[in-house]
Amino acid sequence: MTKLILNRRRFLGTTAMASVALASPAYLRRTSAQGSGEVNIWTYNDFVPQSFKEQFEADTGIKVNIRLVDDQGKQYNLLAAEQPNPTVDIMTVAGHRFLQFIDNKLLAPLDTDRLSNWGNINPSFSESDWSTINGEKWGAPILSGMEVLSYNTDLVSQEEAMTWDTLFSDKYAGQTAYIIQDMMSIIMLKMGYDGNMVAYMDDPEKAAAIVNEAKQYLIDKKPLVRKYYDSGAEVQQMFVNQDIALGHSWNGPAAALINDGFPLAMTIPNEGSYGFVYTYNVANNAPNVDNAYTFLNAILASPEIGAAMTKASGFISTYKDATNYLTDLEKASTSFPEEQLANLPFFRAEAHEMQYGLVDPAVEAVKAA
Amino acid sequence: MTYDASVQKDGDDSTTSGGSRPFWGRVVNWRPYQGLVAIVTVSPRRQFFILVAFPVLWLLTQHLGPMLQMLHVSLLDAYPVAPGTAHTFTFDNYMRFLGDRIFWQPFFRTLTFAAVFTFCTLIITYPVAYFLARHVSRKNRMLMLLLLLIPFWVGEIVRTYAIMILLGNTGAVNQVLKWVGLIDRPIPFMYTSFSMGVGIVYLTALYMLLPLYSALEKLPKSYNEAAADLGAGAWTRFRRVTLPLTLEGISSGCTLVFLISTGFYATPVLLGGPSTTVFAETIAGFFHVAGDEWPTGAAFAVIMFAGALAITGVFQRLMKALRKGDTA
Secondary structure (H helix, E strand, O other): OOOOOOOHHHHHHHHHHHHHHHHHHHHHHHHHHOOOOEEEEEEOOOOOOHHHHHHHHHHHOOEEEEEEOOOHHHHHHHHHHHOOOOOOOEEEEEHHHHHHHHHOOOEOOEOHHHOOOHHHEOHHHHOOHHHEEOOEEOOEEEEEEEEEEEEEOOOOOOOHHHOHHHHHOHHHOOOEEEOHHHHHHHHHHHOOOOOOOHHHOOOHHHHHHHHHHHHHHHHHOHHHOOEEOOOHHHHHHHHHOOOOOEEEEEHHHHHHHHHOOOOEEEEOOOOOOOEEEEEEEEEOOOOOHHHHHHHHHHHOOOHHHHHHHHHHHOOEEOEOOHHHHOOHHHHHHOOOOHHHHOOOOEOOOOOHHHHHHHHHHHHHHHHHO | OOOOHHHHHHHHHHHHHHOOOOHHHHHHOOHHHHHHHHHHOOOHHHHHHHHHHHHHHHHHHHHHHHHHHHHHHHOEOOOOOOOOOOOOEOOHHHHHHHHOHHHHHHHHHHHHHHHHHHHHHHHHHHHHHHHHHHHOOHHHHHHHHHHHHHHHHOOHHHHHHHHHHHHOOOOHHHHHHHHHOOOOOOOOOOOOHHHHHHHHHHHHHHHHHHHHHHHHHHOOHHHHHHHHHOOOOHHHHHHHHHHHHOHHHHHHHHHHHHHHHHHOOHHHHHHOOOOOOOHHHHHHHHHHOOOOOHHHHHHHHHHHHHHHHHHHHHHHHHHHHHHHHHHO
16 A cells, blocks of 8 residues: 655645635635625514515515524524524524523623614513613513413313413313423422522522422323423414313413414413513624614514514514504403413523523423333 | 557547537546546556545445534533533533433333334234235336335425324314214324324334335245145244245344334424323433533433444344244
């Protein structure tokens, strides 16, 4: 076999070629995301109304590339894997997940001075305590959601639906579904604890004991559940196919079914539940920052756009006066009585590290049990 | 091999004078092409390496590469990490599996499900393959095979949703049972090990059918005729002649279906219920969770891969011993 002999010139050439080849994926990825008139968005289904997208593209010449996500964790991992050269400009982070993204330098602070339409957001969302972290704003609130008990009105009475106990009752054995991760917080609340775990930040042992108690409750009730699900589309399908009579869900997918005329209703049960807010955020090192701000300002421009987002997704708009553009049925499907809203604290981020450190293994334990 | 340049040159001249030199003729006489050929064919060794390079590159980048990357990630303490954060090598992710019994249940459940579903697939597809290979005329076989393959023209998810439409509370099966008068209320087929089993058997049937068909088709009819002449009944002929001589097809089919079944994710998620959580779902859980959990997911994936390979190895040895026993 001939020996592999490299002279200095050939060695330098080969090294340069290899370096170019190794560096090319990051370069190509960045340049492909950096098209002159593009904005790359990771968001949930129906969070960018199609009519708005078409109008925005026609008016600005900026192409909107949407990649659908269905989970905050997946979104976090995707972005973490792509940094420091992300392909995304705007992403959709729930307010209570901010800290995790901010701590790992995945988000850029939002320059609200560049958003002339910032004032169109209801101040109860744009100026609330969770929206300002380290003295900065990190996202533009667009839609508000909550964990609700949804039920088929042909099969379950409203009175029954006013307590989470019905979800775990023998009467509806095999006819219920929920997202375990979300139910962990709700069960803690139902048991009289702080599901946000902020109250136990200085007492990790108590926090662990509470999570363990909630986990054991869900394991004990496992024979009664029909399905642990992950996405809004799944629970919609189960209701439509009459595979379940009631279930925990986000209000958005449930409202969408109600608006379609399905015999469904939802409550915030007496034991309480949690609310959350979806925000549009600019990624750190985003390839098209200017286009991202142009998009954000445009989508915040009018309450009609907020109403269109509500119509498509079922979640509640954070825009001022958006309800003026909803039909009576849509208003009914996105509003709750005051006495129920009184039982609705919002998810908080302060204890997220401890919370997810305890809850994630508990979720796996419930699944595996 | 020698190369007569003068002959080639003459030939080239004739096509040039004709003015209608074919495309490949022009390519062959194109200088850069000739230069490339001269470099490539300078020695048999170089030809061999160039030929080998593409398949090896394909294997390394498309098959081994991702697996090695997964192995690498499984040995890290954190991944993905924020820019500028260092990580170290550790075996903790593997120890987490061994140290926490929570994860054993989905692991062994997966292996058990895979084994049971593989057996079911074999039992269901063997008669189909037998019918195709032994009773359908040669000219109709391809048509029948194509008909059986039609569902496989669409993807796994679409076929899984088809099963959901069939087995749902308002699905076709419950509708028919209700119409016939056998039931008043729908039977909850969905989100059980039954619905998951139906889905997996349906999705993997092809991988069992083709090796079985291939093995049965090769089996000369005269063997069975000879056995019949010697007084063997139908069952004896199947047990003593057909089955032993198709063990190779059974072995290939079972290996394929078992390995595929251990890795199914979407089907158990969509068709399974709370008590059918498989290891792929556990692994996916680590990749979905926001945080530094990818290494644990990667380690669990490596454990699943190793476990499935080990069982397949034992199965193959068993089948080999069976084949030897039959031919001895």
